Amino acid sequence: MRVGIVEDNRMIAQSLLSLVRAIDGECEGETWETAGEALAHAKERQVDLFLLDIGLPDYSGFALAEQLRAMENYVTTPIIFLTAMPGDALKAFRAYHCYDYVVKPFDTRELAELLRPLMRRSSKERVCIRQRGFTVRLHPEEIIYVEACQRKLLVWTRQESVTVSTKTLKEFHQGLPSYFIQCHKGFLVNRHAIQRLDRKNGLIYLGDPMPPIPMGDRYRDRFQGDWL
Incomplete structure (x- = not known):
């Protein structure tokens, strides 16, 4: 499967990349620091799961999620928001139908438990x-x-x-x-x-x-x- 990590903090991005690869050794993980870069890549190659930071340098993760949901092939793709603001959760669920959200600093074990079933399901959907x-x-x-x-x-x-x-x-x-x-x-x-x-x-x-x-x-x- 292919996981797209949109996070401008390189240390956090690499930590997330290591985590998804530990869950699935065949996973293709990619990291992008801006919403625009992520959107451009998502148009070129299908992404099975997004981890989106809400506070990005160019525009918000919410705006990126809105752009993704407007694309027919990403209407139901799981999105997990990464946020330092717990109050963002309700907006994430209501407006962008996100799968879940994670508050920073996140617990690696809890995040792994959240990701594991999602990654298994997406792998089964592949041809x-x-x-x-x-x-x-x-x-x-x-x-x-x-x-x-x-x-x-x-x-x-x-x-x-x-x-x-x-x-x-x-x-x-x-x-x-x-x-x-x-x-x-x-x-x-x-x-x-x-x-x-x-x-x-x-x-x-x-x-x-x-x-x-x-x-x-x-x-x-x-x-x-x-x-x-």
């Missing part, structure tokens, strides 16, 4: 791709589209492609969330990644650096509402 000799784990939101090609599947993220030779497109689709749509006999697409439909030419645009992918005639009725 596990097992190939000969290695395993790749992807968060579903990282997957932009899946392409069937010469009896194999190519699973595309914005950073890489992963080859799957053990499942058909239909079988792989069954293991994905409902926001994945079959758009062509050989393609699945993450509806959250769609930026534009070209109905005239039968193309789906997904933004840089992805190429447009085809939309088959028999699948066009699946694209309604947002893209009309």
